Amino acid sequence: MSQCLNPDCKLVNQPNTKFCQRCGNKLLLADRYRAVQIIGQGGFGRTFRAVDEHKPSKPPCVIKQFYPQAQGTDTLQKAAELFEQEAVRLDELGKHPQIPELFAYFTQDGRQYLVQEFIDGQNLAQILTSEGYFSEKQIWNLLKDLLPVLEFIHKGQVIHRDIKPENIIRRSNGQLVLVDFGAAKYATATALGVTGTVIGSAGYAAPEQGIGKAIYASDIYSLGVTCIHLLTQVEPFELYSISEGDWVWRDYLPNPISKELGQVLDKMIQGATKRRYQSVAEVLNDINGSPIAPPKISVPQPPQPKFISQSFTEDLGNGVKLDMVYIPGGTFTMGAPVTEEGSRNSERPQHSVTIKAFLMGKYPVTQAQWQAVAKLPKVNRDLNPDPSRFKGANRPVERVSWYDAVEFCDRLCRLTGKAYRLPSEAEWEYACRAGTTTPFYFGRTITPELANYDGNYTYGSGTKGKYRQETTTVGSFPPNKFGLYDLHGNVWEWCADHWHSDYQGAPNDETIWLSSDKNSSRLLRGGSWYDDPGYCRSACRHDLNADYDNLYFGFRIVCSAEWT
Structure with a gap:
């Protein structure tokens, strides 16, 4: 319907x-x-x-x-x-x-x-109604599942401010998901000391939220109250005695619980913030030290790419090498959200893309590599053996058109018997991001110490710096987690795809996206030494005629992993 x-x-x-x-x-x-x-x-x-x-x-x-x-x-x-x-x-x-x-x-x-x-499952309030009060084991498991999530959002300087059973959904596989960030706020050092909006759900919100002063420990309080509500199936207001000025939740327990769990919950729901846990790490430390708690809880770290022996070096002769890095397959979200500074409609809609494993040049093609391949027999077109304005064997080759880059790949294929080509746009962005979702693979901002671009301009909280006005030797700046260099700045890199004005109808895999118009312009990615930092973002797209060359344009090659 x-x-x-x-x-x-x-x-x-x-x-x-x-x-x-x-x-x-x-x-x-x-x-x-x-x-x-x-x-x-x-x-x-x-x-x-x-x-x-x-x-x-x-x-x-x-x-x-x-x-x-x-x-x-x-x-x-x-x-x-x-x-x-x-x-x-x-x-x-x-x-x-x-x-x-x-x-x-x-x-x-x-x-x-x-x-x-869409999170397929029931929230904990629904489960409590249908299944009854939670056991001690279920509460230990709840803490084990959700505390690392709180640690994650707090590290991102965000306070949820509305943790309660209705905002925790249990998937069909049992995993808990924290939802509804409508009340969340930044927890910068300045914001923590300032009175803000009074927000949160009655009964679950920490006392300091009542005067608009939420802190990290406020989320710990709300999670603790959620736990005693689930243990007793009694509303939080009834679990606190106004006359005694203290929690009386143990009076409502259908079954006794261990001293260890009781001590953890008591400290989570302390009204006085100085007596409450100050951080998730403190809660985890007590839980991990408990003799009856479930196995040690640790905050999961983002998976790191596994570099395997399928990476290799191609010998182009006369001491010139071409390093190819293995890029493991995976799924990522391609494009930029509307909230990303400097993003454009051409980078949307964001969409999920699944990429097969492949190999990619560790650096953009250098002048030494270009000269070695340019000496090889012609396949379809002649190549200028020394087109670059900024000379240097280990600087990226520039002033090459899309057709020139394709000819380079064709000659290399004939020499090696391997399927070298330009990357699809999806492969390029996947390789650039290397598992990140931020505008750049090293974070939300950029400085001239991290990449070669016009340092007279800034992005996000970045600072101004050196504008080099030329290319730099490849590998001069930090690599991403896949071990690739110079994806932000230095030279724009040609991709195989035709230009499309946005991602409507884009492939959901690594397919090269072509159009019926053979004269359509081609894709460039990554920005250059000449551009302001916004053009160097992982999601930024640019297009030009395939026969156009300039001192800002170079390329990087890929190769199928199947031959290995």
């Missing part, structure tokens, strides 16, 4: 309908997301189960619509800010498996929307 998103209509239309049969409202958001059913509604918005029409399997997702029903300009403005803030937080927290992934955030028909991952 197709649910109309117009709050004044709400008609459920037949599947595949493009416009509401009652009010004429457009049913597809961003021409791809179709609401199927209303699954939630509150004072400031509605939530829909939805599908992504651009995916063959039409996987489920969630649409959140900002639809305020409260009155008052200040209230509405704050609600709108919180809605946008939720999109920012989801995007910033990246691809943690226990936080919903943000797919899109935009405005359509005058209303704000965000689209995020």
Whole structure:
């Protein structure tokens, strides 16, 4: 079915309908997301189960619509800010498996929307109602599962501020997912000392949240209250005695629990912040030291790429080597979110892409490598053996067109018998990111000490620095986690694909994306020594005629991993 998103209509239309049969409202958001059913509604918005029409399997997702029903300009403005803030937080927290992934955030028909991952499962409030109170073992497992998630968001300087059973969903495999970051805030050193918005759910919010001063320990408090509620199946207000000024939750336990768990929970829910756990690390330390707790809890670190023996060096003769690095296969989100500084519509919609393993040049092709291959017999076109303006054997070759780069690959194929070619755009971005989701593979900002670009300009919180006004020797700056160098700046790198104005209809694998127009321009990635840092982002795309060359343009080659 197709649910109309117009709050004044709400008609459920037949599947595949493009416009509401009652009010004429457009049913597809961003021409791809179709609401199927209303699954939630509150004072400031509605939530829909939805599908992504651009995916063959039409996987489920969630649409959140900002639809305020409260009155008052200040209230509405704050609600709108919180809605946008939720999109920012989801995007910033990246691809943690226990936080919903943000797919899109935009405005359509005058209303704000965000689209995020659908978490298939029940929240803990629903489970408590259907299955009854939790056992001690279930609480230990809950802490083991969720504390590392809290550690992760706190390291990202974010406080959730609304942890409660309704905001914790249990997947079908038992894994817990923390949802609803609408109340989350940055926890910078300045913000922690400033009174802000009073926010949080009554009964679960820490006392300091009542005066607008949430801290990291506020989330620990809320998680502790969630645990005693699940243990007793009694509302938090009844578990605290006003007359005694203390928690009396043990009086409501259906079964006794261990002293060790009781001590951990007591310290989590201390009203006085000085007597409460100050950090997740302190909670984990006590739990890991408990003789009856489950196996040691550790905060998972992002998986590191495994470099294997399939990397190799091609001998081009006369001491010239070409290093090829093995890039393991995987899935990533291609493109930039709307919240990324300097991003463009050509970098959207973001979409999931699965890449097969391949090999990629450790550096952009150097002048020494170019000269070695240019001496080889012609395949389709002549090559200038020394085209570069900025001379240096180990500087990247520049002033080469797309056709020149293809000829280089063709000659190398004939010499070695291996399938060398230009990378597809998807392969290039996957290799550049190396598992990261930030604008650059080394983080959210960039400085001239990390890459070669026009240092007169800044990005994010970066600082100005040296503008070198020329290329630099390859490998002069830090590599990414795959061991690749110079992907940000130095020279733009040609890709095999034709240019498309955005990612509508883009492949979901490493396929080279061609168009029917043979004269279509070709893709360049990575920025150059001449450009400001925004052009050096992992997601940035540029296009030019295939026969155009300039002192900003070079290339990097790839090779199939199958021959190994």
